[in-house]
Amino acid sequence: MKFISEKLIEINRELSEDEIQSIRASIKDNQKQRLEFVDLWARYVLDHDDKEWSRQQNIIINSCLRNSPMTKELYLKMKGEMRD
Numbered sequence: 001m002k003f004i005s006e007k008l009i010e011i012n013r014e015l016s017e018d019e020i021q022s023i024r025a026s027i028k029d030n031q032k033q034r035l036e037f038v039d040l041w042a043r044y045v046l047d048h049d050d051k052e053w054s055r056q057q058n059i060i061i062n063s064c065l066r067n068s069p070m071t072k073e074l075y076l077k078m079k080g081e082m083r084d
Contacts, residue, residue, distance in 0.1 A: 015023075045053055
């Protein structure tokens, strides 16, 4: 499996070596940040009561849904789980 940076290099051979290294560093940093967040969240879930973190997630999800212009029907239709 090729990394995104390697695919970019194949697509655009006009990138300088500095640009290529910058892309690789950016991707590596992004991956590191994502893994750190996964570790942080896993520790949080293990250290806190299920009801506590579940309630917090519920608040976030409900807030996103309330502020979304997409209705339940549009979402289900988009996912192909609802017919016209």
